[in-house]
Amino acid sequence: xxxxxxxxxxxxxxxxxxxxxxxxxxxxxxxxxxxxxxxxxxxxxxxxxxxxxxxxxxxxxxxxxxxxxxxxxxxxxxxxxxxxxxxxxxxxxxxxxxxxxxxxxxxxxxxxxxxxx
Amino acid sequence: xxxxxxxxxxxxxxxxxxxxxxxxxxxxxxxxxxxxxxxxxxxxxxxxxxxxxxxxxxxxxxxxxxxxxxxxxxxxxxxxxxxxxxxxxxxxxxxxxxxxxxxxxxxxxxxxxx
Numbered sequence: 001x002x003x004x005x006x007x008x009x010x011x012x013x014x015x016x017x018x019x020x021x022x023x024x025x026x027x028x029x030x031x032x033x034x035x036x037x038x039x040x041x042x043x044x045x046x047x048x049x050x051x052x053x054x055x056x057x058x059x060x061x062x063x064x065x066x067x068x069x070x071x072x073x074x075x076x077x078x079x080x081x082x083x084x085x086x087x088x089x090x091x092x093x094x095x096x097x098x099x100x101x102x103x104x105x106x107x108x109x110x111x112x113x114x115x116x117x
Numbered sequence: 118x119x120x121x122x123x124x125x126x127x128x129x130x131x132x133x134x135x136x137x138x139x140x141x142x143x144x145x146x147x148x149x150x151x152x153x154x155x156x157x158x159x160x161x162x163x164x165x166x167x168x169x170x171x172x173x174x175x176x177x178x179x180x181x182x183x184x185x186x187x188x189x190x191x192x193x194x195x196x197x198x199x200x201x202x203x204x205x206x207x208x209x210x211x212x213x214x215x216x217x218x219x220x221x222x223x224x225x226x227x228x229x230x231x
Contacts, residue, residue, distance in 0.1 A: 006160065034219070043207065043223045044161075093160050095219075105151055106219060108160035 002028045004096050006109025013084055013116055021079045021112045023094030029074040030096035034106070035067075038091040050077040084116040119144040121210050123222035130198045131230050138193040138225045140208030149211040150191045151219070152182055154204045161207060167191060178202070198229045 003026040013019050023033055031052050036044040048069050049057040056069035066088075068080040077096075081088050091113050095106040122141045130136045142148065149168050153161035165176025172184045182193045191208060208222040 004160075044221045046218060046220075049218065091158070095161075105163045105166050107163065108153070110160045111158065113158060 002026075002096075002098055002107045004030075004094065004107045004109045006094055006112055008112060009110060010113040011115070013114070015085055015116055016083055018080055018082045019084055019114060021081075021092055021094075021114075023077045023079070023096070023109050025075045025096045025098075025107075028096075028098040030077075030098065031074065033071060033077040033094055033096040035069060035077075035079050036093045036095070038093060038111075040091075044093060047079075052077075081114065084114070086116045089114055089116045119210075119212065119220060121208055121220050121222040123206075123208055123225045125225050126223075127226045127228065129228045129230065132200050133197050136195050136198045136202070136227065136229070138206050138208075138227060140191045140193065140222055142189050142191065142208075142210045144210050144212060144220070146213050148213060150182075150184060151209040151211065152176065152180070152191075152193050153207045153209060155207065155224075156204050164193070164206075198227075200229045200231050203227055203229045 005024045007022045033050040035047045037047050038044050046059050047062045050069045050071040052071045052074050058064045071077040091111050093111045095108045097106045098104050120143050151166045152164040155161050164180050165174050167174045167184045175181045180195050184191050205224050205226050207224050209219050211219045
C-alpha cells in the first residue's frame with residue numbers, strides 16, 4: 001500500500017521553543033492531509049485538515065496560531081507547534097489519501113512523540 | 118451528532134479462540150467504514166474497509182468485518198486469535214460531506230493470551 005512518512009519519530013524540546021513535524025506521501029500525491037493528536041489511551045482527535053496550496057481548516061478548539069500547518073506541495077505537509085509548553089506533549093499523527101480516489105483508505109504516518117520539558 | 122462507538126475498552130481472548138471487536142456508528146447517509154490497528158508508539162495500519170457490496174469484508178492478517186445496516190454496526194472478527202494480534206483497534210467512519218473527515222471510535226485494546 002501507499003506510504004506516508006512522518007519525521008521525526010520523537011522529539012524533546014524546551015518550553016517556549018517551536019517544533020516542526022513533517023508528513024510526506026512517498027508514492028502518491030495527496031491534495032489533502034490530516035493532522036491528529038492522540039492522548040495516552042485515547043482515540044485520535046482531528047486537529048486540522050491540510051489542503052495543498054491553501055489555508056488549513058482547523059477543528060473547533062484548535063488554536064491555529066499555536067499549530068501552524070503548511071501544505072506547500074502535493075507530497076508534503078508540516079505541522080509546527082509554536083511556543084511549545086508541557087501541555088502540548090502528545091503523540092501527533094498525520095494521514096493522507098490518494099485523492100481523488102475517494103473510496104481509498106487513509107494511510108498514516110508512524111506518528112511523532114513530542115515531549116516538552 | 119455523528120459518532121462512532123466502540124463499547125468495549127478492552128477485549129480479552131485466549132489464543133486460538135475467535136475474537137470480536139464491536140463497533141456501531143451514527144452518521145447520516147451511506148458512510149464508508151474502516152478498521153485500523155495501532156501498535157505502541159506507531160501510526161495506524163489499515164485492516165479493512167466497507168464501501169459497498171458484500172456485507173462481509175475480508176482484510177489483512179485474517180481479519181474480517183460484517184456490515185449490518187439495520188443495526189448500524191461494523192464488528193471486527195477473526196476466527197482464531199494470535200498473541201501477535203494484541204494491539205489497539207480503531208473503528209472509523211468517513212463522512213461523505215463536510216470535507217470528508219474521518220471520525221474514529223475511542224479504540225478497543227485487544228489482549229490475546231497464550
